[in-house]
Amino acid sequence: MYGFEIIQELASVLSGNEVIVSSNGNISRQVYHYCPQPQIYLRGSMGLPVSVGLGLALARPETQILIILGDGNLLMGLGSLSTTSYVRPSNLKILILDNGVYATTGLQNTTSGTLNYPALLDGFGLSNIVPILRNDSIEDIKDKIQIWLHSPELSVLPALVDAKAPTLSNIPLHPEEISALQRGSND
């Protein structure tokens, strides 16, 4: 399964009241094109989606916050897993789309191939769902997404995915508009 297909699966089961924070590059584009709008599409700040999602989850405790990030982003901001585990907001869920590469910049390898996600996340004290594997059945994938999404506590779902990304047009919103749209939903 490709990362964008997981995003499409997720999009089909969202209530519409969640706020998604997506990591820069392909993943933000895919979230823009496949999920309800508006969300917080990060265009830069590689390594910071978990931190942004953590701050947002604290400021909006009544809202379910979903972070979707790539393995390159995860590794660049690995320490933020510790901070998040320490703060533990129950309205925060993290989905890692690990395609093993920096797909956005031309499919160069990341170092994520050596990671053992259950051990890594257990080590951070983060409750985690059994990882989605590349050859999981669609039913298994849907189940794991449901368990993750409806977890009553902070929860992480790692997904090992294939790297191909569809060609999608650039996000037409200026970042200032992305912020303004969030301000609208804060009121």
Place this chain on the structure above:
Amino acid sequence: MINPAEFLDFLGEKGFSFASGVPCSYFSRMINEFETHQESITYIPATREDEAVGIASGVAFGGSRAFVIMQNSGYATIGDALTSLAQLYKLPMLLVISWRGLEPDRDFPEHSLMGDVTEDTLRGYQVPYWELTDEGWQQTIELALTKMEESSRPVALLVKQGVL
């Protein structure tokens, strides 16, 4: 010296309900005071200063306000968090930065060069800043916050040894 409890009370009154950052010894008294201010200000200890700017950005996306404490050595690590996140998305926050590497730090060469270029890097990244001093500290903060709200961007306070 500014009383750190009064400093936190003042920022709380100005609407800051969150703070994050990485400690500097200059801020140890203030960080201790967070314990007595838990009701009004939630402090999130970060692992890196760019992470703290990320957290403050998330808080701002959610319509609340956070300030971020860091050494100037930490300021040296937040360039991308500023330019491609907080400044780009117009997310207001107050950076409280210790100004290491000046005269009292002559035995700490690790701070010297950063001490020399601190103001240049603030100007270079277009972050408006004010030096916080004992005298008139409330007015200085008010000036900084007026700029922060008007520009909807990060602004900074530079804090020398013994001020907080």
